[in-house]
Amino acid sequence: MKNIYFIETKSPGVHIFSRTPLPRLGTILLATILKNRGYNTKVFIEDIAKPDWGLLEDADIICLSSITSTAPRAYQLAKRFRDKGVPVVMGGPHSTFMPEESLLYADYVVRGEGEETIVELIEYLESGKPLNTIKGLSYRTDEYSIIHNPDREFVSDLDASPVPDFNLIYNWDRKAKITPIATSRGCPFACRFCSVIPMFGRKYRFKSIDRVIEEIKTVASSTGHIFFIDDNFAADKKRTKALLQAILDNNIKIEWSAQMRTDIARDPELIKLMAKTGCFSVFIGFESINPETLALYNKSQKVEDIDGCIKALKRHSIHIHGMFVLGSDTDDIQTIRDTQRYAKKLDIESIQFMMLTPLPGTPVFEEFRNQGRLLHTDWSKYDAHHAVFEPKLMTAFELHIETLKAMARFYSWGAILRNLWKFDFFYSFIGLYGKRAAKKSLSNRKKYLEHLKEIVITKFDTKTNELRRYFTEKQSAVKNVIINTSALKKNESRFFSTFMKKLGKKTIIAEGSNLDYKSALTIMPIGSEELKTKYQMPSIKIESISLYRACVNIGLLLNIRLKKVRNAYEKALTEIGGTTFECSTILVMVKEK
Numbered sequence: 001m002k003n004i005y006f007i008e009t010k011s012p013g014v015h016i017f018s019r020t021p022l023p024r025l026g027t028i029l030l031a032t033i034l035k036n037r038g039y040n041t042k043v044f045i046e047d048i049a050k051p052d053w054g055l056l057e058d059a060d061i062i063c064l065s066s067i068t069s070t071a072p073r074a075y076q077l078a079k080r081f082r083d084k085g086v087p088v089v090m091g092g093p094h095s096t097f098m099p100e101e102s103l104l105y106a107d108y109v110v111r112g113e114g115e116e117t118i119v120e121l122i123e124y125l126e127s128g129k130p131l132n133t134i135k136g137l138s139y140r141t142d143e144y145s146i147i148h149n150p151d152r153e154f155v156s157d158l159d160a161s162p163v164p165d166f167n168l169i170y171n172w173d174r175k176a177k178i179t180p181i182a183t184s185r186g187c188p189f190a191c192r193f194c195s196v197i198p199m200f201g202r203k204y205r206f207k208s209i210d211r212v213i214e215e216i217k218t219v220a221s222s223t224g225h226i227f228f229i230d231d232n233f234a235a236d237k238k239r240t241k242a243l244l245q246a247i248l249d250n251n252i253k254i255e256w257s258a259q260m261r262t263d264i265a266r267d268p269e270l271i272k273l274m275a276k277t278g279c280f281s282v283f284i285g286f287e288s289i290n291p292e293t294l295a296l297y298n299k300s301q302k303v304e305d306i307d308g309c310i311k312a313l314k315r316h317s318i319h320i321h322g323m324f325v326l327g328s329d330t331d332d333i334q335t336i337r338d339t340q341r342y343a344k345k346l347d348i349e350s351i352q353f354m355m356l357t358p359l360p361g362t363p364v365f366e367e368f369r370n371q372g373r374l375l376h377t378d379w380s381k382y383d384a385h386h387a388v389f390e391p392k393l394m395t396a397f398e399l400h401i402e403t404l405k406a407m408a409r410f411y412s413w414g415a416i417l418r419n420l421w422k423f424d425f426f427y428s429f430i431g432l433y434g435k436r437a438a439k440k441s442l443s444n445r446k447k448y449l450e451h452l453k454e455i456v457i458t459k460f461d462t463k464t465n466e467l468r469r470y471f472t473e474k475q476s477a478v479k480n481v482i483i484n485t486s487a488l489k490k491n492e493s494r495f496f497s498t499f500m501k502k503l504g505k506k507t508i509i510a511e512g513s514n515l516d517y518k519s520a521l522t523i524m525p526i527g528s529e530e531l532k533t534k535y536q537m538p539s540i541k542i543e544s545i546s547l548y549r550a551c552v553n554i555g556l557l558l559n560i561r562l563k564k565v566r567n568a569y570e571k572a573l574t575e576i577g578g579t580t581f582e583c584s585t586i587l588v589m590v591k592e593k
Helices: 025-035 068-082 093-097 115-127 196-200 209-220 237-249 262-266 268-276 291-296 303-315 333-346 363-370 396-410 413-421 425-463 467-473 490-502 529-535 547-557 562-575
Strands: 003-008 040-045 061-065 088-091 108-110 137-140 146-148 178-181 225-228 256-260 279-287 319-326 350-355 480-484 506-510 521-525 539-543 585-590
Touching: 003 025, 003 068, 025 040, 025 061, 025 115, 061 068, 061 115, 068 088, 068 093, 088 093, 088 115, 093 108, 093 196, 108 115, 115 137, 178 209, 209 225, 209 237, 237 268, 262 268, 262 279, 262 303, 268 279, 268 303, 279 303, 303 319, 303 333, 319 333, 319 396, 333 350, 333 396, 350 396, 396 425, 396 562, 425 467, 425 547, 467 547, 490 506, 490 547, 490 562, 539 547, 547 562, 547 585
Parallel strands: 003 040, 003 061, 061 088, 088 108, 178 225, 225 256, 256 279, 279 319, 319 350, 480 506, 480 521
Antiparallel strands: 108 137, 137 146, 521 585, 539 585
16 A cells, blocks of 8 residues: 545535634644655645645555544545545544444544554555454445454553644645644543543643654744644643743744633733743633533633733733533523623634534533434534534524524624734634624524424424324414413422413313313323323323423424524513423323314
C-alpha cells in the first residue's frame, strides 16, 4: 500500500464560522505519522476545498474521519470507495461510539486515539497477519460477524507524536487563515452533554512547553491566527501561565484564541499574560443562565461567574465568543428568551445559541435513548442547530424555533452597526454572517418542523393505538372532561379545570367512582383506575415526561394547536400560583355513544 488518503467530511449546514473553517487535527496528525513512515499521504478537508476526485482514484486505502453531524456524508463516501474495491477505514468520535453502524459502510473502524492503531492496521494489512491483537480496532470477519478488539490505552506521551504537517492538506493556503494547535487532551470536568471525556478521558494530558513552542514557531510565520484547539486551554492554570511566559521569553509575536471556562477570571495574572501574548478572543461555554440547568449539566459554574469572567476579559480588551446550550430538562421557552436578552446586555462580540444535542457516547445520549426521547437518528441534524429530542418543559418545535429566533435577535442590525462605528470590521463581518446564517435557518425551519411533526404524530399514534384519529372523527362528541379529584390535590384539580376550560372543554369534577358518566370520551389524570373498573371501558395510559408534556399530549389527542395548548397551560399554571407538579401519565378512556 502506497497511497493512503484521508478525508474529513463536510458539515451539513452553515454557522457563523462557516467562512473560516478550522481543520480538525486528527487526520493531519495520522497522515503525518504515516508520511514519516514512507507512505504517500494527503488530507482532503471538504469544508476547506472540494477534493480532487481524480487524484483520489489511485488511493490504496481511504481513511474517513467524522463527527456525528458529518457521519452521513462519511458513509456516502465510504460506500463510493468500497464499491470500487478500495479498503475504507473510519475514525473520529462518531465511529468510536457507533462502530457497528460505521462497519455497515467501512471495512475497519479505529476507535479512540488512533496514532498507534492506524500504524499497526496498515502493517498488518500489508503483512497479512491477523488483526485480533490490534487494540482499539473494530472490523468484520464476514457479513454477519463483527469483532471489537479491546480498547487501546490513552496516549501517555503526547510529545512522541510528530509535529502535524499542514502541507499535507489539499489546496489550503494558510496565509491569513486560522491554524489549530493542540497542547493537551482530556478535561478534568464532566459536563454531561460533552463527548470529550468518553473520547479522551478525564485525565488532563499535555505536551511539554518546549514542544508547544516548537509547534508555534513552525507555523507562526505562515498563519494569520493560531487557535489552541484544546477543549480547555487553561484547565491547569499554572501550566498555561508557564506556556504563555515561554511565548514572551521566545519573543514570539502571534495572535491567538482558545477555548476556556469562566474560572480564568479568578486568576488575574493569567489574564494579563493572555493579553500580553496576543490573545484576540476567548471561546467560553457559558452554557446557561439557569442555575438549575448549570447544576443539571454538571457544569460546576454559577451565573455570577459569567459576569465576573466577562468583566475581567473586557478590562484587557480580549474579545468573547459566548456559547449557550439550550433545552435542558429545566429550561423552558422563557429561559431561551431570557438568555438572549442576557447575552445582549453583556455586550459580548459573538455568540452561539445551540440546542442541546445528545451525541453518541455522552451520558445525555444514553439517558434520552433509554427514555425513548430521541426523535430520530438523522445524524446530519445532530449539529446543535436542530432539535432532535423531546424536551421536558417545551416541545421540540418550540426549542427549535425559539433558539433560531434568539440567534436572529442577537445578530441585529443595531449590533452590526455598533461594531462598524467602532471600526471593528471583523466582528461586523461575523455579525453579518451570523445574521445570514440565522435567517437561512429560520427560512428552512418549515420543512424540518413538518418532518418533526410527522415523527411526533406517528410516535403518538403508535403509543395510543391511533386513538388520536378516533378522537378526531368524534370531535363533536368531545365536550366533557372528567377530573377525578380523589387522585389529585386541590390545586391540581384547579389546574386541569382551568386548562380544559381554556381548550374549550367543560370539566366534570368526580370524587372516586361516584360519577354519572355522560361523556362520549373521557380524559383523566392517572389514579383514576377505579373509573375504568366501574365502566369497563377500553383505556390506555399515555406516558409523559412532565406536566407540560401531559398537556401537550392532551392537545395532540384532541388535535388542538400547540400555541393554544401553551397558552392554556400558562394560564392554568398562573391560576395555581405558578408552581408545577408531577403528572407523568394520563389515563384515556373511550366509550361510544
